[in-house]
Amino acid sequence: xxxxxxxxxxxxxxxxxxxxxxxxxxxxxxxxxxxxxxxxxxxxxxxxxxxxxxxxxxxxxxxxxxxxxxxxxxxxxxxxxxxxxxxxxxxxxxxxxxxxxxxxxxxxxxxxxxxxxxxxxxxxxxxxxxxxxxxxxxxxxxxxxxxxxxxxxxxxxxxxxxxxxxxxxxxxxxxxxxxxxxxxxxxxxxxxxxxxxxxxxxxxxxxxxxxxxxxxxxxxxxxxxxxxxxxxxxxxxxxxxxxxxxxxxxxxxxxxxxxxxxxxxxxxxxxxxxxxxxxxxxxxxxxxxxxxxxxxxxxxxxxxxxxxxxxxxxxxxxxxxxxxxxxxxxxxxxxxxxxxxxxxxxxxxxxxxxxxxxxxxxxxxxxxxxxxxxxxxxxxxxxxxxxxxxxxxxxxxxxxxxxxxxxxxxxxxxxxxxxxxxxxxxxxxxxxxxxxxxxxxxxxxxxxxxxxxxxxxxxxxxxxxxxxxxxxxxxxxxxxxxxxxxxxxxxxxxxxxxxxx
Amino acid sequence: xxxxxxxxxxxxxxxxxxxxxxxxxxxxxxxxxxxxxxxxxxxxxxxxxxxxxxxxxxxxxxxxxxxxxxxxxxxxxxxxxxxxxxxxxxxxxxxxxxxxxxxxxxxxxxxxxxxxxxxxxxxxxxxxxxxxxxxxxxxxxxxxxxxxxxxxxxxxxxxxxxxxxxxxxxxxxxxxxxxxxxxxxxxxxxxxxxxxxxx
Numbered sequence: 042x043x044x045x046x047x048x049x050x051x052x053x054x055x056x057x058x059x060x061x062x063x064x065x066x067x068x069x070x071x072x073x074x075x076x077x078x079x080x081x082x083x084x085x086x087x088x089x090x091x092x093x094x095x096x097x098x099x100x101x102x103x104x105x106x107x108x109x110x111x112x113x114x115x116x117x118x119x120x121x122x123x124x125x126x127x128x129x130x131x132x133x134x135x136x137x138x139x140x141x142x143x144x145x146x147x148x149x150x151x152x153x154x155x156x157x158x159x160x161x162x163x164x165x166x167x168x169x170x171x172x173x174x175x176x177x178x179x180x181x182x183x184x185x186x187x188x189x190x191x192x193x194x195x196x197x198x199x200x201x202x203x204x205x206x207x208x209x210x211x212x213x214x215x216x217x218x219x220x221x222x223x224x225x226x227x228x229x230x231x232x233x234x235x236x237x238x239x240x241x242x243x244x245x246x247x248x249x250x251x252x253x254x255x256x257x258x259x260x261x262x263x264x265x266x267x268x269x270x271x272x273x274x275x276x277x278x279x280x281x282x283x284x285x286x287x288x289x290x291x292x293x294x295x296x297x298x299x300x301x302x303x304x305x306x307x308x309x310x311x312x313x314x315x316x317x318x319x320x321x322x323x324x325x326x327x328x329x330x331x332x333x334x335x336x337x338x339x340x341x342x343x344x345x346x347x348x349x350x351x352x353x354x355x356x357x358x359x360x361x362x363x364x365x366x367x368x369x370x371x372x373x374x375x376x377x378x379x380x381x382x383x384x385x386x387x388x389x390x391x392x393x394x395x396x397x398x399x400x401x402x403x404x405x406x407x408x409x410x411x412x413x414x415x416x417x418x419x420x421x422x423x424x425x426x427x428x429x430x431x432x433x434x435x436x437x438x439x440x441x442x443x444x445x446x447x448x449x450x451x452x453x454x455x456x457x458x459x460x461x462x463x464x465x466x467x468x469x470x471x472x473x474x475x476x477x478x479x480x481x482x483x484x485x486x487x488x489x490x491x492x493x494x495x496x497x498x499x500x501x502x503x504x505x506x507x508x509x510x511x512x513x514x515x516x517x518x519x520x521x522x523x524x525x526x527x528x529x530x531x532x533x534x535x536x537x538x539x540x541x542x
Numbered sequence: 543x544x545x546x547x548x549x550x551x552x553x554x555x556x557x558x559x560x561x562x563x564x565x566x567x568x569x570x571x572x573x574x575x576x577x578x579x580x581x582x583x584x585x586x587x588x589x590x591x592x593x594x595x596x597x598x599x600x601x602x603x604x605x606x607x608x609x610x611x612x613x614x615x616x617x618x619x620x621x622x623x624x625x626x627x628x629x630x631x632x633x634x635x636x637x638x639x640x641x642x643x644x645x646x647x648x649x650x651x652x653x654x655x656x657x658x659x660x661x662x663x664x665x666x667x668x669x670x671x672x673x674x675x676x677x678x679x680x681x682x683x684x685x686x687x688x689x690x691x692x693x694x695x696x697x698x699x700x701x702x703x704x705x706x707x708x709x710x711x712x713x714x715x716x717x718x719x720x721x722x723x724x725x726x727x728x729x730x731x732x733x734x735x736x737x738x739x740x741x
Contacts (some may be wrong), residue, residue, distance in 0.1 A: 434680055485733065
């Protein structure tokens with residue numbers, strides 16, 4: 042009898058499975074017609090079997106070490122799971138089988154299992170399995186329900202098993218949440234989570250569904266939450282097949298936005314719904330935005346619903362510090378200050394402005410582009426700060442020559458292609474305005490995401506001190522000098538930008 | 543009374559202990575004073591064999607944010623791929639000098655360059671190159687433009703360039719310059735002419 046070691050990640054398992062089922066060498070080559078017939082039959086049978094197969098059941102384990110998902114198998118009318126697969130990501134596991142006996146060692150704890158028996162000895166104590174122990178391909182299978190009694194013995198700590206939904210929580214890892222309507226706007230629903238989350242968001246008429254596959258999100262006190270809002274009426278929690286799902290029921294189309302390092306999810310009306318609400322036309326949940334607004338019925342071209350004319354992006358944030366300008370000054374902090382100043386300058390000129398990052402949150406580059414594109418903002422301005430050089434650099438996207446778009450689809454990496462001339466003219470206007478204020482300025486192309494992913498006019502402004510004093514970057518008068526020039530240029534090109542689809 | 547030969551043996555052992563202690567302390571001090579260069583784990587490249595040739599390097603200058611042509615005489619091997627590698631190594635070694643107009647971090651190097659037909663070059667930088675690179679839109683752009691424009695000027699036929707770090711894709715060089723996609727050489731050449739006009 043020999044112990045078999047299993048490293049984290051289960052390479053040993055793959056190796057074992059890979060060696061099984063190798064067909065013996067064929068002594069005589071079959072005739073081509075019969076090969077074709079056999080292949081066709083096999084393909085047909087496989088298709089029929091697969092199409093009729095039950096969906097695979099999943100089991101998700103959440104722990105401090107790792108969150109991972111496993112497949113369940115149906116044996117003897119129960120859900121079974123491989124005990125090795127459950128323990129492998131958590132520590133050092135070894136197993137050995139000897140006839141009907143199967144022994145498992147996790148760290149220093151040893152378990153003794155016997156095929157066909159519903160009891161096992163773990164750490165010298167008898168443990169009820171609630172079903173027969175099985176071995177397949179040297180892998181020990183136990184009923185899922187047995188994990189709540191087996192694992193505390195091996196791990197030396199408590200576990201919480203949600204057997205029906207296939208979710209197992211090892212230790213205190215659960216992420217809780219609250220949901221309430223925003224105090225300033227009753228059509229916004231704010232979810233606050235105790236840990237960062239990144240759910241898959243899907244919408245359908247009257248519903249927005251957030252699916253948590255990897256996050257240990259657990260139910261609130263009540264699985265159905267109701268709100269006193271006509272737009273967002275209720276939210277419900279459910280879990281199944283190794284995932285948790287939060288469904289928001291609304292009467293208008295809604296979108297989800299993330300902030301606070303992924304700990305806050307805000308459900309708000311989409312720009313189309315907001316526009317419809319402003320026009321006094323109630324929009325049905327999930328219905329597309331009206332194609333023709335009352336005032337512009339005769340206008341040719343698609344109607345663009347935008348909540349904000351300008352989207353200001355304070356670059357970096359969270360763990361992405363950007364440039365460390367000095368021991369106490371980070372680029373991410375300077376960009377937020379510049380963004381707030383620019384918003385003030387734009388709003389004082391009557392331009393509706395959204396600041397994408399107004400806190401120390403971390404947004405991915407894709408998220409930034411998605412937010413700006415979803416709003417159809419007329420102008421997107423990314424703000425950067427640098428210690429290198431003097432004055433201001435205004436960038437537009439550096440795109441490859443030629444057009445890689447395929448048919449009606451627009452390539453994500455070349456989304457800026459159609460708006461690049463407008464971006465360049467805006468950059469020139471900003472540069473001219475900065476020059477008027479005696480600020481050294483250059484306009485350049487840059488391979489700087491997410492500029493190339495934006496469908497509307499997009500520029501990036503990198504601010505460096507005029508001299509060698511880095512403290513100038515945090516000086517309100519210097520910041521205002523620059524942001525007022527940028528805002529003046531945007532206001533001057535307002536009609537040109539606004540006319541763009 | 544202790545026999546005399548035992549006393550002598552004890553004295554010899556004591557002297558040996560003191561001597562070894564002194565030696566160990568001295569060794570420790572010498573190890574601590576060893577220059578950091580010894581931690582540079584880059585493998586030594588074999589000496590380049592080939593005739594010395596005049597090449598044009600496009601050198602970044604941080605003071606005015608420009609790219610300037612600078613000629614250099616370096617021995618170049620005959621293989622196209624090896625030539626491109628040596629070109630970039632010559633450029634990087636220039637940036638490693640503390641008095642360089644665009645200083646790169648210690649240990650920065652080009653691991654290898656692969657020329658893939660038709661017209662694709664893959665530059666594989668080492669992790670020290672990216673990890674120690676200064677952050678900033680312009681400073682990172684100057685590095686990328688300098689590498690690609692130098693290749694393009696000396697190795698005809700390159701249309702697209704991909705930059706890897708330690709053989710892997712990386713989102714940005716140091717937080718700004720996008721490394722996730724292929725660089726279009728024509729676009730970079732146009733940018734390089736913009737950067738050269740800054741002089």
